[in-house]
Amino acid sequence: MKKKKIIIIGGGPAGLIAADTLSLVHDVSIYDRAKNIGQKFLLAGNKGGFNITNSLQGVELTARYSPEGFMNKALAAFDTIALRQWLSDLGISTFVGTSGRVFPEKDLRPKDVLNRITARLIKQGVQIYTEHEFVGFDNDKHVAFRNEGKELLIEADYILFALGGASWPSTGSDGSWRSVFESMGVTTSPFQSSNCGINIRWPDVIRQSHAGKPLKNIRLFTANREVKGEAVITEHGIEGNAVYPLVPVMREMLQANIPATICIDLKPLNTEEQLLQRTIGKEIKTKDYRQIFNLSSVELALIKAFTDKETFLSLTGFVGSIKKLTIPVESLRPVEEAISTIGGIKTEEVNDDFSLKKYPWIYAIGEMLDWDAPTGGFLIQGCFSMGNYAAKSILEKE
Ligand SMILES: Cc1cc2nc3c(=O)[nH]c(=O)nc-3n(C[C@H](O)[C@H](O)[C@H](O)COP(=O)(O)OP(=O)(O)OC[C@H]3O[C@@H](n4cnc5c(N)ncnc54)[C@H](O)[C@@H]3O)c2cc1C
DSSP states (O other), X not given: OOOOEEEEEOOSHHHHHHHHHHTTTSEEEEEXXXXXXXXXXXXXXXXXXXXXXXXXXXXXXXTTSBSTTTTHHHHHHSOHHHHHHHHHHTTOOEEEOTXXXXXXXXXXXXXXXXXXXXXXXXXXXXXXXXXXXXXXXXXXXXXXXXXXXXXXXXXXXXXXXXXXXXXXXXXXXXXXXXXXXXXXXXXXXXXXXXXXXXXXXXXXXXXHHHTTOEEEEEEEEETTEEEEXXXXXXXXXXXXXXXXXXXXXXXXXXXXXXXXXXXXXXOTTSOHHHHHHTTTTSOOOGGGHHHHTTOOHHHHXXXXXXXXXXXXXSHHHHHHHHHOEEEEOOEEOOGGGOSEEEEEEOGGGBOTTSBBSSOTTEEEOGGGBSOBOOSSSHHHHHHHHHHHHHHHHHHHHO
């Protein structure tokens, strides 16, 4: 087979795994605008543990991704087991945590994983050009980069874009490339926060005395979705693993101008009856609430802040609030702070192998496409699966 010249633009998980597969056969170069590749990958673990993938497989795995079915082929071809095997080949063994999340063994950090991937790419001859910003096309096979104030044009047989979403723009992924694709007739959607905190207008007492405090073993729910887990009160609202999966529902309500609320069950292991049983035969005053229902100071403060006086003073009303405390949601935290984003190139614009329908020699992979998945290792898994699948599709081309 004649060696092809392939350029990969974006050195995150999607681009790196594509480079690994393709460089076994072809000439591969990675271009990235940042000073170093993989800057967002290095943040993994920054918010709640470094989940490199998850232990789910088959339909349980694919069900975590939307739009439904969009990534099924890529996930089937390179699933969570395949990713763990790939990591193992790099000398990174993994283990399944209690939540089904998969972590690298021996406290390996994202930096260690990135170093091992990079070392292998270099060994396989991949050229890595940092501080090269993709700025557009001269024609559709000549890609224009800006480096040290100069523009240079690179020609390639295949071009893989793996430019990421728009969260944490300081990592290099800021979504500013959207206009280039729009000008080529490839439609995109604006980026929006996903897997992010939500803004709540806290009364001063919550913001001043309770920001930073955790809510452990809670159940958060909306009309049609519930999540058990943990959250943390922030100055702006609430965030954490129990919040993120509810973000799509919140976003829909906010966009439809429906008053958005989130409900907290502070004692998911107890029914209202069980909680009330604790009070039988006792004369309960409000000052006893904390002890009798085993509430933390922040939990009590939340109930006080979001119930009326009558409800707070009545035992059944108070217990009802422990099980369902309804809190109005103002908005989502900004894209800059989100763990991931939705938006980017619309999924209708790509074939099953993530080549662009209008330009089949150009591929778009990873978070730069408009898909969504929850935290728990599904984001990185999705990016690796897409990168692997796109690369294999190119290998099969001739
Ligand atoms: C705080 C935090 C914690 C996270 N933790 C986890 C976790 O534990 N598990 C998990 O599964 N996911 C996690 N994620 C999400 C995960 O990191 C991303 O989904 C993943 O990195 C996306 O990979 P990607 O290859 O699509 O893009 P990115 O990793 O964003 O890489 C895109 C690359 O493209 C480059 N680029 C962008 N524009 C240009 C341009 N114009 N020219 C040249 N180069 C450009 C960027 O510099 C960047 O290097 C976390 C994210 C954050 C922010």
